Every structure is written in C-alpha cells, then in structure tokens.
Amino acid sequence: MKIVIIGGVAGGASAAARLRRLNEHAEIIMYERGSYISYANCGLPYFIGGKITDKNKLTLQTPESFQDRFRVDVRINQEVIEINRQKRTVIARDISSGSTTEENYDKLILSPGAEPVIPTIPGLNDERIFTLRTIPDTYRIHEYIQKHNVKSAVVIGGGYIGLEMLENLKNAGIEVTLMQRSQQILRMLDFDMASEVHQYLRDIDVNLILNAAINGFSSIGESLAVEYNDGSTVKADIVLLSIGVRPDSQLAKDAGLKVNIKGAIEVDPYLRTSDEHIYAIGDAIEVNNFVTNEPSHIPLAGPANKQGRIVADNIMGANTQFKGTQGTSILKLFDMTIAATGINEKAATGLNYHYDAIHTFSPSHATYYPGATFMSIKTLFDKESGRILGAQLIGFTGVDKRCDVLATAIRANMTAYDLAELELSYAPPFSSAKDPVNMIGFAIENILTNKVYQQHWADIDNVIEKVQQGQAILLDVRTPSEFERGHVDNSLHMPLDNLRSHINELNSSKEIYVYCHSGQRSYIACRILMQHGYSCYNISGGYRLYQILSY
Amino acid sequence: MKIVIIGGVAGGASAAARLRRLNEHAEIIMYERGSYISYANCGLPYFIGGKITDKNKLTLQTPESFQDRFRVDVRINQEVIEINRQKRTVIARDISSGSTTEENYDKLILSPGAEPVIPTIPGLNDERIFTLRTIPDTYRIHEYIQKHNVKSAVVIGGGYIGLEMLENLKNAGIEVTLMQRSQQILRMLDFDMASEVHQYLRDIDVNLILNAAINGFSSIGESLAVEYNDGSTVKADIVLLSIGVRPDSQLAKDAGLKVNIKGAIEVDPYLRTSDEHIYAIGDAIEVNNFVTNEPSHIPLAGPANKQGRIVADNIMGANTQFKGTQGTSILKLFDMTIAATGINEKAATGLNYHYDAIHTFSPSHATYYPGATFMSIKTLFDKESGRILGAQLIGFTGVDKRCDVLATAIRANMTAYDLAELELSYAPPFSSAKDPVNMIGFAIENILTNKVYQQHWADIDNVIEKVQQGQAILLDVRTPSEFERGHVDNSLHMPLDNLRSHINELNSSKEIYVYCHSGQRSYIACRILMQHGYSCYNISGGYRLYQILSY
Numbered sequence A, B: 001m002k003i004v005i006i007g008g009v010a011g012g013a014s015a016a017a018r019l020r021r022l023n024e025h026a027e028i029i030m031y032e033r034g035s036y037i038s039y040a041n042c043g044l045p046y047f048i049g050g051k052i053t054d055k056n057k058l059t060l061q062t063p064e065s066f067q068d069r070f071r072v073d074v075r076i077n078q079e080v081i082e083i084n085r086q087k088r089t090v091i092a093r094d095i096s097s098g099s100t101t102e103e104n105y106d107k108l109i110l111s112p113g114a115e116p117v118i119p120t121i122p123g124l125n126d127e128r129i130f131t132l133r134t135i136p137d138t139y140r141i142h143e144y145i146q147k148h149n150v151k152s153a154v155v156i157g158g159g160y161i162g163l164e165m166l167e168n169l170k171n172a173g174i175e176v177t178l179m180q181r182s183q184q185i186l187r188m189l190d191f192d193m194a195s196e197v198h199q200y201l202r203d204i205d206v207n208l209i210l211n212a213a214i215n216g217f218s219s220i221g222e223s224l225a226v227e228y229n230d231g232s233t234v235k236a237d238i239v240l241l242s243i244g245v246r247p248d249s250q251l252a253k254d255a256g257l258k259v260n261i262k263g264a265i266e267v268d269p270y271l272r273t274s275d276e277h278i279y280a281i282g283d284a285i286e287v288n289n290f291v292t293n294e295p296s297h298i299p300l301a302g303p304a305n306k307q308g309r310i311v312a313d314n315i316m317g318a319n320t321q322f323k324g325t326q327g328t329s330i331l332k333l334f335d336m337t338i339a340a341t342g343i344n345e346k347a348a349t350g351l352n353y354h355y356d357a358i359h360t361f362s363p364s365h366a367t368y369y370p371g372a373t374f375m376s377i378k379t380l381f382d383k384e385s386g387r388i389l390g391a392q393l394i395g396f397t398g399v400d401k402r403c404d405v406l407a408t409a410i411r412a413n414m415t416a417y418d419l420a421e422l423e424l425s426y427a428p429p430f431s432s433a434k435d436p437v438n439m440i441g442f443a444i445e446n447i448l449t450n451k452v453y454q455q456h457w458a459d460i461d462n463v464i465e466k467v468q469q470g471q472a473i474l475l476d477v478r479t480p481s482e483f484e485r486g487h488v489d490n491s492l493h494m495p496l497d498n499l500r501s502h503i504n505e506l507n508s509s510k511e512i513y514v515y516c517h518s519g520q521r522s523y524i525a526c527r528i529l530m531q532h533g534y535s536c537y538n539i540s541g542g543y544r545l546y547q548i549l550s551y
C-alpha cells in the first residue's frame, strides 16, 4: 500500500503518524511545499509577541525526526501541482529548482489547509501589509518589527487570529488599531456577547473601529494610511490583514473533485472525496455541523488532527465516521477568555429553530474564596426538548472549563435537565457547589417548565412603548445603591426584599417586566409576582447586559 | 402546606430557598441547632489558614436575610430532639434555655449532615485535640492557635479535610505531621495514584507517616504526644482528628426510619425515606452510586445542594428522581490539584467488573506555550464496551477541567470512542489540539481494538521472574540520557528511534515488555514490534509510575 499525503502540518502529519502506527509496511510519502512540517500554527502570534522566544518550539517534528520515528518520506519544498486521478499519480514541483517529479499512489490524502483571504482593494502591494499563516510569515513580521522599530499597527479583521495578533502586537509594545467591517468582532459570538468584548477592548484602550470597510492603502509620509468607508484614514507602520481564510482547494478543483461554492472540498462521513481513492481533511474540507447537520466550514486544529487520525484508520480498513464539527473554539485576549461551542443565535434564527437563549453570570469559584471572577454565559436551547444547542462564554479564569463541559454535553445531546444534574468537581478554589453549568441547567429548566417567562433586551422596544403608555411596568428590583448608580429610564424601583410588603402598590392589570443585575434576583421577583397573580417577565441578562448593549 | 426542615446548611437551606420559589404560600420552618445557617463548611479550613479573613464571608445567608428574601421561619439554636411520625410533629429543644416546643408538619425534610468520626482511644479528652465541621469548631481552632502560639500540629487522617487542614496549618506557619492508618491517603485514589501524592508531600517536607494506627494521646511536658502502633510518638501542640464522617442519623433512627448498617438514612429515588411524609438529603443519606448502582455514602456539597432542590420539587408535586452520585471530588493541595470521578480500581475489583485501567500523562496546554505542566491521569474502562467507569487525576493547572469533562462523559455513559471524538476548546494557552481527554480516548481505543496489549506494574512480579529466567525481555525504549539517569533492573535498552534498525537483535520467541517514560513511546514501540511478529506488552504508566511506586 502506498499513500501520498499533501500537506505536512496538522491534518497531514497526524494522518502520517497514525498510518505508520497502524501499518509498519506501507509506503508513506508526505509533500509539503513549505520548508517546515508539523508546526504550531496556533503558536505563531505568540512568537511575534515575544511569549515564545525559541524558534525550535514552533515545530513539533522535523523531516528528520519524522523519518526516524515514523519512516515517513517527507518531501519539503515540494508543491504538488497536479493530481492525475486516472493514473493515480501526483506531480510535484521542487520549489527551488522548479523541476517536477511524478509519484503514484494507492490512496491520496489532501490536507492542504486554508489561505488568508485577501480583499481586492488598491494599495495592497506594500511590504508593510502582512498576513499570518506560516512560519515564514511569522519571521517576516517579526523581523520587520525589529528592523523598522515599528510603533503602530492596524489589524484588519477581528477574528481569532486578528485578536491574537492584537494582543501580541500590544505585548511587543506596539499601539494597535483594530478595524472590523461589520458591527461586531468575533462572529462565533452574537452581537450582545461581542459587545462585552468591544467594551473590554475599549476599557484597555484599544482603538476599535467597527463598521469600517477598507477602501484602500496609501503612503502618507513614512506611514501607511488605511482609508475606510467614511473617508477617514488611520495611519500606522504596519498592517495585518486577518479577514478570514478560504480553503486551499485549487488543486482539488483542478482535479475535478467536488467542492462547494465556497471552495471547500466535499467529503462523505468517511472523509472520502468524490474520488474513492482520495481523502481530504482539515481546513480545506466542508464538514457537517454536529448540532445542525448542515454543511459548514470550521477551520480549526482539533478537528484537523482528529480527521487525520480517522482517515488513517479508514485507509487501513476501519469504517470510522467523522461525526461533524461543533465549532468549539477559544481565545485568550489579554486576561480575558472568550469561548464558544455549538451554534449561536444567528445560526439558530437562520435555520428557523424553535430556540431560546438564557444569560447567566456566575463566579469562577466560590466567592468567599479569594480570586473569584465572574463569567457571562449565553446558552441556546431547544424550546421543546431543552436540548443544548450552543453556548458563548466570556470571562477570566474557568471559562475554558465550562466551555468544555458544555461542549461535552452538546456532544452527548444533553438537555438542560441533564446540565442541572451534572456532578462536577467542587472545592472552593475551583467552583461552587452549584457549578455555573448546573446554574444554566436550573435557569433553563425554569423556562421550559413555565416557572418564569423571559423577555430579551433585543425585543424591548415594544415593551418600552407599553411602559411609556402606562400599560406595562418596568420593575428594577436591585438595591437602592445599585439603582442610584444607574437604571433604565421609566423603571419603577422596588428592591427584591421589599417586594412582598409593597406588592399591592403594583397594578395587577399591567404586565410587569423585571430586571436586576444579572437576572437571578429578578427571577425570584417573578416567582413572587406570578404567584400573586401578576403577569410578568424576567429580562434576561439584567441591567448588566443592558449597560453593555448601550455602551 | 407546612414544611419543616431539620438542618439549615447545604441541603436544608437549598431546599428551603427552592421551596419558597416554588410556593409563595407554604409555611416553611427551618431548624438549626447551631447559631449559623447557610455557611460555607468547605471554606472553614481556609479561615484557619488565613486565606479567608472576613468572618462574614463564611455565611452565605443569615436568619434575617433568609427571612427577608424567602420568608423562611429560621429557628437557630434549636435542636430537633424527636420526630413523632404518628402525630407528624417534631419536638425542638432550645439550646440555651433547654425548653422544648412541638411543631407539626405536612412534610418533613431531614438534612442533618454528618459528624466527624471519633475513635475510641485513650487521652481523647484534651482541649488540644480538635475536629472540624462547624463555624464554632473553626473559631475554636483559630483562637487556640493564636492564643497559644501553636508551632506544631499532627493531622490524623489523610482525607480531603485532613489534607486541606494540612495545607492551611502550614500556611499559618505551623509544622505539620500527617498520620494515616492505612498504607495510603485519599481513599478515592488507588494506591498508585495516592503514591504520587505521598511523593509530593515528602518533596515539600511534610512529615507523612503511613500505616500509623493511633494508640492514644498523652501529655509530655508542654506537648501533646500522639502514640502510634509501632510504639513511637509524635509530639505536637495540637491535633486535628479527621478520620472521616458518619451520618448524623440518630434522630432518624430513633424515629424508626430505615437506616443502613453504617447509619445512612435510606431513601427512594425521589429522596423519600421509609415514611412517605419524610424526605432526607445530604450527608445523612445513602445514595446509589451512579456508575455501579450500588448503595454508597458520598458526603459532598454538590449532591447535597442538588438533592435540596429535587426534594423541594418533589414536595411541590414534581416527580424528579435523583439519579445517584458519582463521587466527583477535588482537592487543592498547595499548588497540586487532585481530582476523581466515578469509581476506582478498588471498587471495580470489589464488584468483579471486567475492567482495565490506563495511565496517561499529558500537558495542561500546548508545551510550546509557556507554563504548561503535566498531569497524570488514570482512567478505568469497561473492557467490552469501552464505557468510562472512573478517572483519577493529579497535576497542577487544568486538572479540574479534565475531571469535569470526564465527569460529564461518565454521566452521559460515554465510551472511550466518544472521548476520542470530543471537540474541546483549543488554543495554546488552554489545551492541545488533542486534549488530554481525547488522548485517553485514543489510548483506550487502541487497547479495546487490540492494537496494543497492556501490562501493569502491579502485576509485574511474574514478568520480572520470566525476565530473570531469560524467557522474556524488559525493553526500555527511552533515550540514552533517560536510561542513564535510572531504569528498571534487568532491562534491555533500545531507544525507540533505533528500534527498527536493531529489531533483529531481539529474540522473537520471547515476550517483550516495553516501557518508556509515560507509556506513549512504548506504545509506538509495541506497534512496531507487533507488526514484526513479536508478542509484546506496553507497561502502563511507564518508568515515571515505576519510580513513584518504588519511591
């Protein structure tokens, strides 16, 4: 058996290593057009920021070590430029000499990855404009910064890579402007959650420009000027373009393999392309979303590594399905952690799901033990079954843990009732006796069983109208000092612990919309009000979310 | 509806709060014999150690705040001394006056907790011997330490509370000796895992005395002397007894409620005792182990809180089952984290399970990103289905996360195949593209599918015999420098990357037992050897575990 692999990093190298473990006698050839294999793409920003200083740390394997351990014939600086499906051969071109060689295969694995999207705007051809994908990209940026004593940068695109670069450029002492075409960064988040990140960035003095479509680049004196839609410009020493990636699938397309309209290679559940002898994995492929079963493109290292292993298994005779990707992702942004798993509200709305979402705000660990910080979690659930569809988490410590617990729960098709029962580890330094994930379960359960009805700030306009017309009451149940520090216009103030004694002051013919800081006390208020015959709604996310949204 | 609750802390207070939310009109009376309700038992050691300094932080609710928010009639300093099931009344005695009152109920909830086990040995009646369960206990210890300038302590019993007290006493500047009757501390761990903790404690200069059964206490000069089985004594200024807890169920027993031989109150899945009007929760009850379905006693705050909520639901007409406790628990021990979930090997053996266990050793996050530390995980699985039965984890950062992911997986009855597929959040500061939990899945999958056979150090004796008789080979595949620093007697050294070229030097009629540092390289070696016709076994846990076991 002879297997040829195109691409020697996350997917390709994982497949090669597993293939060898499964089959000591197969011939395995791995082509990589760059000079490095098996490198830590995900670590590259941290080399630029100085968090990682040792170049060797960026590569997990070298062609030599891979040969020694796995007897894989690694061919670096060799680009595969053609696949001949009839002959079952590939043609590779040596990057330095330009000479080509042909190699036959029994099975071919494509793991060519993705490439940064480059917009078509004027002035792009400037040595001060960078993208980041490979080790040479990294060195290029790093060296330019050192050599030209870079003091300012514009990062265009607020996705994961853009934000990691923002952090790392700042850590390198560079002033950074972040520009984003749409109204929010980080599209795995809904607008309300992204707004928390916007607020955080502004609080730490990042110049964040939203709704900024770039018109072009030009030179103004020594500086590079970034012109954007409203005619303004931002000047900087360098620009990092990070507006997304697209599947690197030209080779596959040329070979007549099926790709979707976005260029992602189509594969069956066994990761086989439209040619039964060719498999494809990683950033280049279309995957099914685990939650929705809809085709999607989720370019992440975890899935790429796992697909590499599955493809090796299948080539060696297993029949293992890849069950889809749920988009679990995480980002460190200075001391903040942002994570998501499953689908967000935009996706759920797009698919006409019968869903609802809840906001919770929980401490990372017992608040009586020093060092607890709060995390804000938005969880989507199916309104009938209570199945958890997705979660977005923002906070400091412990966010990664709750994301992974929720990711596991989603994988197991758990419902909110299951979350309420989860038995998670508790000691004061690590969590609370009711973990934030349990709390999500409780809060959703109350909605599913009609113990409380919810109102979202997003749909508040007609409520405000009713309040202004005297048909509804907006009730703030926080303490007097909280109320004094700020509240929503037209709201009536009645602290939770006084509610029972003042309840008769509330007109029971009016609908009551209740908020507190997070949604927890207003839930208790709603329970009291409902049982006294009031029709009332808990405003999800409370005044905290209101403030963020009106920031 | 009138509900009486006995016990005002984790289970009792949770039940009361939920009852009120569910029913605004019920009469709820909560008896607590102490002067505090709703307090943070789990935080008490940290007050003694000085990590928590504000006394108010130890109580989450006061009788007043509980009245204000939940209109619960809280009766502190009132001990219920009798339950009259026929009349459906309880008799409470006022602790200070001694006077008694009778109160009737429609439903009664028992959440009396557990009490420290006190052995019957001479010399116990000494003011320098303490146990820790309540706030007054805490103040007593704290004050004694301050007043008498305590310099040394003996902690008897290496369970969670004993170890937390060890840490906190040390943090308070006190020299501590830890004494344990059996051969290991922390009985949720198997001996091999506990040995890692023993090693850690000795490395940080804790005087750990195992196999020390206490004979008695006496005074030697100013000191308290702890005499133990071999006739030796340890002298100290104070002693903390923490050899376990037993259900505080005398009241229930006296009322004729069914309790098991260990004194735990028996309940049905709805948490109802043998009297349909009486429910019981928390540390006082017998629960089913979620994994084995066997009755057990798992006194932890998470289950107590959740049972409180379920009992409230059931009293208010729900029909919610408590599905059992899986023993998820965690401990901070200085900078180490120790966690467990599900069952351990002792339990699995006791039940004649057809199980196996695997040791993995994984970094908390990508090693190329600074600050990664390794964690050691032992995972038990069913040998047929691959179902995960339990896990024990020891390490530094990120241990709590993997414990909770595994706890969730166990709750979902996941198998090793499922763990391999889990899509957990990955960015370099948080994890690796293959999370430690994925790695567990991979490694077990290889065993289940006979890609590798395992050998455990625990059963190594007959292997060593065979090796000594020249019938088997013990093969060390680590690097030369690792080998030089130490290896198992009689082992043959052949670094993994030289194995293929030297394979003919191995006698293929002999069984080969392979080890490396952790088990990962020796797995690869086994794959090579097997495919060259050798019969071989991967020694789980590698040289690392060997060293720990022979420490």
Ligand SMILES: Cc1cc2nc3c(=O)[nH]c(=O)nc-3n(C[C@H](O)[C@H](O)[C@H](O)COP(=O)(O)OP(=O)(O)OC[C@H]3O[C@@H](n4cnc5c(N)ncnc54)[C@H](O)[C@@H]3O)c2cc1C
Pocket (backbone or CB within 6 Å): A006, A007, A008, A009, A010, A011, A012, A031, A032, A033, A034, A041, A042, A043, A044, A045, A078, A079, A080, A081, A111, A112, A113, A114, A132, A133, A134, A161, A248, A251, A281, A282, A283, A284, A299, A300, A301, A302, A304, B426, B427, B428
């Ligand atoms: C800066 C950065 C940070 C990231 N951070 C994270 C993170 O924190 N978490 C996360 O999950 N993911 C992260 N990713 C994404 C992750 O790196 C990818 O999802 C993953 O590497 C995809 O694996 P792959 O094998 O599909 O592609 P790659 O790892 O990109 O490998 C593809 C390789 O194929 C080679 N190749 C392509 N075509 C040919 C050809 N015709 N002939 C020969 N060779 C060819 C390319 O040179 C490339 O080296 C990050 C990516 C970048 C760039």
Ligand SMILES: Cc1cc2nc3c(=O)[nH]c(=O)nc-3n(C[C@H](O)[C@H](O)[C@H](O)COP(=O)(O)OP(=O)(O)OC[C@H]3O[C@@H](n4cnc5c(N)ncnc54)[C@H](O)[C@@H]3O)c2cc1C
Pocket (backbone or CB within 6 Å): A426, A427, A428, B006, B007, B008, B009, B010, B011, B012, B031, B032, B033, B034, B041, B042, B043, B044, B045, B078, B079, B080, B081, B111, B112, B113, B114, B132, B133, B134, B161, B248, B251, B281, B282, B283, B284, B299, B300, B301, B302, B304
């Ligand atoms: C020092 C310490 C540290 C701990 N750390 C952890 C940890 O980190 N994680 C964890 O999960 N668990 C921990 N626990 C265990 C946890 O506190 C218990 O599991 C939990 O509190 C049990 O709840 P409960 O309601 O059953 O009992 P408790 O919380 O103990 O409450 C029982 C109450 O009932 C009262 N009572 C009893 N009988 C009567 C009566 N007849 N009349 C009136 N009142 C009565 C008692 O005075 C007591 O206040 C710790 C416990 C201690 C002592």
Ligand SMILES: CC(C)(COP(=O)(O)OP(=O)(O)OC[C@H]1O[C@@H](n2cnc3c(N)ncnc32)[C@H](O)[C@@H]1OP(=O)(O)O)[C@@H](O)C(=O)NCCC(=O)NCCS
Pocket (backbone or CB within 6 Å): A008, A009, A010, A011, A013, A014, A017, A018, A021, A037, A038, A039, A040, A041, A042, A043, A060, A061, A301, A305, A309, B359, B360, B361, B433, B434, B439, B442, B443, B444, B446, B518, B519, B520, B523, B541
């Ligand atoms: C490093 C690389 C070549 C993968 O190599 P790999 O050998 O498949 O993966 P690992 O080194 O993690 O080892 C995993 C193997 O060890 C086994 N293993 C781990 N611990 C074990 C233990 N204690 N006992 C037995 N087996 C163990 C696992 O089962 C697995 O083997 P399997 O796949 O045959 O089941 C590839 O992942 C790579 O190139 N990575 C860098 C690129 C990248 O991922 N970039 C994006 C992220 S920055």
Ligand SMILES: CC(C)(COP(=O)(O)OP(=O)(O)OC[C@H]1O[C@@H](n2cnc3c(N)ncnc32)[C@H](O)[C@@H]1OP(=O)(O)O)[C@@H](O)C(=O)NCCC(=O)NCCS
Pocket (backbone or CB within 6 Å): A359, A360, A361, A433, A434, A439, A442, A443, A444, A446, A518, A519, A520, A523, A541, B008, B009, B010, B011, B013, B014, B017, B018, B021, B037, B038, B039, B040, B041, B042, B043, B060, B061, B301, B305, B309
């Ligand atoms: C504090 C104590 C009285 C419990 O009170 P509680 O009100 O049940 O619990 P919490 O304060 O955690 O609040 C949980 C409630 O808020 C709701 N909630 C939380 N966040 C919410 C949000 N954002 N929106 C709506 N509801 C929310 C939950 O659904 C839950 O209500 P439910 O049980 O009716 O579903 C009790 O746990 C206690 O006494 N604890 C201390 C003792 C102890 O546990 N000791 C051992 C450990 S140290």
